[in-house]
Amino acid sequence: MTAGPAAASGSSGPAAAPEPTRPVPAPDERSAPYWAAAARHVLTVARCARCSTYVVPPDHTCPHCGSTDPGFAFEPVSGRGTVRSWTVVRQSFLPGFRGEVPFLLVDVELAEQPELRVIGRLLDGPDTTLRIGAPVAVAFEDVADGVSVPAFALAEPSATGPGEVRS
């Protein structure tokens, strides 16, 4: 009577497809600068050229000032923030992540701006003892040649806490 998806239980069927590998980012024109910076282990966040608000993710308008010509540019950020919540993924339903579980995902509020949030893995591992508000710093996973994905690692408490707006 288990409700768990059969294919994710580890058993393979008679005609099981080959196990897909973890997908890598496929940068497009808009996201290319973000991924280029990530490859250099620099976390960037799009910033509105009109009102200087950081926006994740950048779309066609600025949700803060409403500009329809926000001229978003990716700017390096400190990468420091605090844990807003988290989950330990023990079973993955997406192709290419089955061999990666368990892993810990953190919802991080970045120090640069209230409610500026980024989701990423916590590289300290799934058994890490966490609490809401724990300080973290950006870290990077090198997933392919020249491709790195931003993640986080536990950090020492910093003087730069969330809530400080640099604008």
Next chain:
Amino acid sequence: MARNPLKDSLAVVGVGSTPYGRDLKRTELSLALEAAIGAIEDAGIDRQEIDGVCGTGMDPLAMGGSGFLTLQGALGIEKTTWQKNGWLGSCFVYAAEAVFSGLCDTVLVVQAYTRGPGMSRSAANDPFRLRAAQQRMAGQVLTGQSDFARRWIHSGEPYAAWMARYMHDYKATKDAFARIAVNNRTHATRNPRAAMRTPITMEDYHASRVIWEPMQMLDMDVPVDCAEALIITTAERAMDLRHKPVYIHAMSLGGSRVGEYYDNSLGWTDNSLWISLAGLWERSDVTIDDLDLFFPYDGYTIDTVGCIEAAGFCKPGEAGDLLASSWDAEANILRLGGHTLLTTNGGGLSQGRAGGFNFYTEAVRQLRGAEGERQVPDARTALVCPGSSFFHDPASVMLRTD
């Protein structure tokens, strides 16, 4: 009060449902057609009376799967003056709007759900399901959107983080979620359509496998192959048809300034679920004290907690206490405020995942009053709330009978 010119002027006159199964080895279209034909026969109308069709899915393309063009052709409906595809609970609202506005008089809404590749072996071996999933992964459906926008096509892990945050902020225990899981399963044991009919206890819930901490297997709806369909027409026409009309009393959708991204979702009480339910109460003469049946969304039990609180059964963060005091230990079900029954079909958690659409068909059957051993005595009002808080457009619909 907000304007509500459509109050009680529309009615649901036909419902159709397929069996629910973990693997029915059938195509989405065959399930959709079975439900559609069931709804037409239940209404007792000629299929050519249908002049509006809402098919399944968010894709803008009308063809394929169980989209409206495919459905209309397969059902042999000659002419429609309104068509759309939709999903979750909101498609019901769109279809009702179409009848109210006069774009059509009698609308068929069909929602088919099948387990995606990766959720079962047979699903993975179905080339049609696989191809659709590959196209989605490649972003081909969402043409014109950036790499960032495509990131919402992922699984539901952030709901687990919401659950963790809820428990932290409100000092809630897992018992709140357990009671929802047990309530829905208890009702499902009496529902012959339900995929999961083995009774469970609170202990079973707590012992269930952890999927995304703190979310456990029994917090999550059950992916199934199924389809649901219903027919909406004017209250005037409904008077001539064979069943007691189930009137659409009030409806509301919900949208917030934060759309489809998990990353920048709003606070617990700021998201679109609260907006949808506030909009409903502003339009409804039926009050929360009059409510016989309540169908809060249960894709995850944290959604249900959100729905219960947003509907106003308790203050934000107090669902744990409310559910404890509403627990009927003898029957193993919830009675909110000592009266209102929740999810009498078992919902997504136990009947099976239908995007909440099985809430509508169950509500209609109960309000008709002819469900035999399953019948809730004197059920006259039902609040249906399918659709969750983030990127699902939540709908709130009040149904009633005389």
